[in-house]
Amino acid sequence: MPAPGAGLLRRAPLLTLLVMLGPVAAGLAGTLLPAFGIMPATGEAMPGLDQFRALAEWPGLARSAALSLGTGLGATALALAITVLICAGWHGTRAFRVLERGLSPLLSVPHAAAAFGLAFLIAPSGWIARALAPLAGWERPPDVLILQDPLGLSLIAGLVVKEVPFLLLMTLAALPLLRPGQSLATAQALGYGRVSGWLTVVLPRLYPQIRLPVYAVLAFSLSVVDVAMILGPNTPPPLAVQVLRWMSDPDIALRSRAAAAAVLQLGLALAALGLWRLGEIGVAWLGRRWIEAGSRGHGEGVLRAAGLTLGALSGAAVVLGLCALAVWSVAGFWGFPDMLPQALSGRTWMRHGMALSDPLADTAVIALAATAVALALTLACLEAEHRFGLHPSARALWLLYLPLIVPQIAFLPGLQTLAILGGLDGNRPAVIAAHVVFVLPYVFLSLADPWRAWDTRHGAVARALGAGPSGVFWRVRLPMLLRPVLTAAAVGCAVSVGQFLPTLLVGGGRVQTLTTEAVALASGGDRRVIGATALAQTAAAFLPFAVALAVPALAWRNRRGLRHG
């Protein structure tokens, strides 16, 4: 007899895709219409390519698009290279475990906060320059173009420092299943060095596992707005920033051009993915030649040192940047070339403490609800996969990544119109639904591998002892997998806490979260306020990770075998 609700469980994967892709598809439609000249609000309905023609005539287009492509591809390649070098050179060592422990705090720092911190480190009037000023005899900061450089180098740096932790996390999730220790031992027995052995026997099997996260990083780097506004060039800016400028221009006619540019942005993302795929094929071909040549590798030490240095530098940049923001948040007047403020003051916190703590309850409710929905759907999908053998095809996995790959700017404005049309906007449930779109992929990706790696023989034993499939799920599998479930929930909460555009557009300004409040307060650009809001955001995103670490330790304090499970 099928258990009650089995039909529902069987439909879980379909329901999940609907919840996630429905809004993306609807939002894209809402963007495509104005791009092709149909804009009901202004009574404009002249289908055609006029908007694309106007876009093509914009003098900055080529540079802007090239900049997006260049910084996106550059940041992704660099972040991936650093990640691979760190893993190849140091996986399994003590230095690596230290790095591993620092990961979740690094992941909790919002992108914009990391960018602000980095900006204050490397600016000509920043901390590094201030440290050098007495030696170099600078009374004024040198007039050199470090931030907002035309090639987007500082933008690339800002993206790399935040993407390395993410790629490392994804790599760490995938590595255990590959049993790299054994393969590496074999390779080393054959005379390969540590790094060349790893690149030869582990990387080729690892890369397919982290390919989709890499694509997500690429799409994100290409369409990022906040980091690009802080670190990127602005004459002209990368395309995504320009889309936002047009979208927020008082001249309403420019909204259609913004829509056309958003379509181009989507095209750019696809082109970049295509280029990356070609690159993959090229690297694989070269790699195969290299492996076949049987080279045992040279310069192992240099590669290992480079990996560690770059990894430590990118971690240090985030941590030092955060320190700088913390000092700014309590700074009195702080001019160049002082290393520290002339006086300290708690005024920024007193002024903004209230504004930041008021939306805390809403932030928590939305994050918990969105994560609960995402977690329930994910677990239902995974359980359906287990019970009915509904294995997701590669294509289904792609769909899962779609909300991360389609630039937000390309579908959120359309989604807003749709939500208003349906009378669904401006309240908490609508915001929660919008958050689920972005939370779900992360929760699924964090949980899927540990869930599948569970030894099903535990289930067989439980069945033999008389437990039904639900009993196995609730009383054996879920408790045993408590830690990865909580980690996935923490990732989900952190993603929800960080959402700005979805909250703003779907919430209509009536649903305020810590992030919308922080962005509005920080829009004034005062470093003190930016420091305080960035720290508050980091704390809010870090809290769930801390809970995820603490709860299993408490719950299993008398079950030692589960504590490391």
Add this chain to the structure above:
Amino acid sequence: MRRLIAAATAALAATALPALADPDPADWDAVLDEARGQTVYWNAWGGSDVVNGFIDWVGAEAEERFGVTVEHVKLSDTAEAVTRVLSEKTAGKDEGGAIDLVWINGENFAAMKESDLLFGPYAEALPNWQYLDPQENAALTADFTVPTEGMESPWGMAQLVFYHDSARLPEPPRSMPALLDWLEENPGRFTFPQPPDFLGATFLKQALIELTPDMDALSRPVSEADYDRVTAPLWDYMDRLAPNLWRQGRAYPQNATRLIQLMADNEIDVGFEFNPNAAANAIANNQLPGTVRSHVHEGGTLGNASFVAIPFNANAMAGAMVVANLLLSPEAQARMSDPDVWGLGTVLALDKLPEEARAEFEAVERGPATLSPEELGPTLPEPHPSWMERLEEDWTARYGVAP
């Protein structure tokens, strides 16, 4: 097709009007009755401590005196509100909109007015309108020369004011040509926020006014003027200015606050803001050293008014009007113009106020960083908004996308 839609919209509007029963500001008691218990979502830029503090105070007053709750929806850009109302109109949401009141002026107002996104006219029927003198102060009824026609209500006067650090630069340049001469001697020590940032565009307009041979052309739409002749001196000037700017003009700060930060970081020597009290506020906030002083250009600087407007589909129109009226009260205006609170200029005509209210304004004390009204000099009127759009576009084509 376009005609058909327009006709359909008109027909719809005609049938919809009687049913809506919007509150009538002429019947103020009815407005007050309706407003009691309403929540007004006031969308206003949230990037300034002093402004947020003043809006909090207004909310507390509205609650206590009129039973109106004010929720300050902090925007990072006023265009977010314009987009919102536009999206609601797109979706046919003609009542119960998310925004009740919005802080607005210039291009944003022109755009909303042109697209019929506003409720009104209401401003001139507000009880406290009696304290204003639009004859004397044309900026109250002409927002960047666009007639307000009662679709928005003024609440503060702003003026372009430059600032410098007297410890580093005792005698600042006081005209556009003097600024250029000084900058050629001190390359890299001045910049402006990148247009289309509001303050950057204001700098372009100020330069145009100081340099153009034909001031009168600026008060009419740009399409009616000999644009090339009117703006030629501006572009000559900019061509000489740009290579001497901070970072050789290859990068620009994003907004006014970044400019203050550059001043504090000793990267530039002259900055400017659109509030006569900005330098004093920044000093009080620890953002600038106490040696910073304000100055203006000879011949005057641009000034304009800030307004509040009510979207056509606002949910709490009566409450929004009560707040707009409260903003025009002598108490609120005196508080707003107090340099310790905010320091924005009042929109009221002091000679129209009762005796004791006037005394409150006259008792205001200014710090050393703020100029007196006499030192501030004349306020120049804003050009027609079409000039701003065209200048932004041209500037971007010439300097904003250059390698």
